[in-house]
Amino acid sequence: MINNPVYRGRIIFISLVVMFALPAIMAKTVLSQHWYNSGVTNKGELIEPHSTLDSFGLTNPYQQQQWQLGYVIPDKCDEFCQQQIYLLGQSHIALGKYQQRVQPVLLITPNSDSIETPQGSYQRLEVNQEFAQVVGQFEFVIVDPLGQLVMRYPKVDSTAELVPQSKGLLADLRKLLKLSRVG
Template identity: 25%
Template sequence: MPPQEPSANRDAKSGGQQPDLSARIDARTRRGRLQMLALLLVCASPVIASYLMYYVFKPTGGSTNYGALVDPQRPMPAVQIANERAESVPLSSLRGKWLLVTTDPSACDEACAKKLFMIRQIRAGQGQDRERIVPVWLIQDTGTVDERLSAAYNEPYAGVRFLRMDAGAVRQWLPAEAGARAEDTIFLVDPLGNLMMRFPKDPDPAKINGDLKKLLKYSRIG
């Protein structure tokens, strides 16, 4: 029987041709994480681009925005809302569109009705981009809504969505200006479900319309 070759010589001859298993696993894990990060960046890039273009790289001659940026971002809370058929659905089901949001109790007063008219008309004023926008009234209780409001603003075409959400959850998600209430203004939510902007009390609809036109121009998402 020929003499056995020393194990050290055998290892040297192999030249490291059998890579370390744990090193291969680590490399594969890092590669998978990088691929996942790249996928997330691709998915979020349209909204990121719109934020950068709107808040950082201003168009030449452009003025500052009218609405106040909500910082830090407030993603949609994991809560249920009731739709027009009294069906319970997640708030997140509204993702995918730009949302113009207002909130009030079911006993909608004159100021409330004015906001409903305003968000409906702002949507209509976006021309071919109007399908990217959904006006929403978050009703804070289970009371009966005046049928005249439903007939005027909740019509199937270009209407405002009448949805019900717990008043406490509404206030946690929609921050009011100092000394004001969430009911005093209109909010803008991006298609990823992030509360993006708050407009001042008694807002100028023409200026809201201008902000929205710029955002829709710079972002093709939603």
């Protein structure tokens, strides 16, 4: 029966269909069942949907000039908050050759605590409640030179997590700066 040319042709045809269709069917199943975790390398959370400072009614003092690494000052700036502000400055210093392309910024909401920082060490940017709904208290945010909010780094729970978060933020920012020609 195998020597029958019609039967042999059907076997070859079915084998070819299975050979090409099976990987597509398997891929569709893996993706639809969420068995696959994509190879995301960023440490922060991408801000979706697309948001800009202009969309919140804010003016960008560094429009077309520099990236911004911002930190939202909370209602009460305690020792944890002060450590995050310190790490904001250290992250800026650690950028090395990219340092001139980034401006560290303290983002002040209407409810933010009034804090004293060394003169000239950080720029301040007043933000509104709409902005505070996207990027909350104790959070870092990366803003590109076009005023688009790119990534946010949610509040960590302990001081032990601050340094790994800062390293992740620095790695993401370096990648963005390396790939970007803006600012």
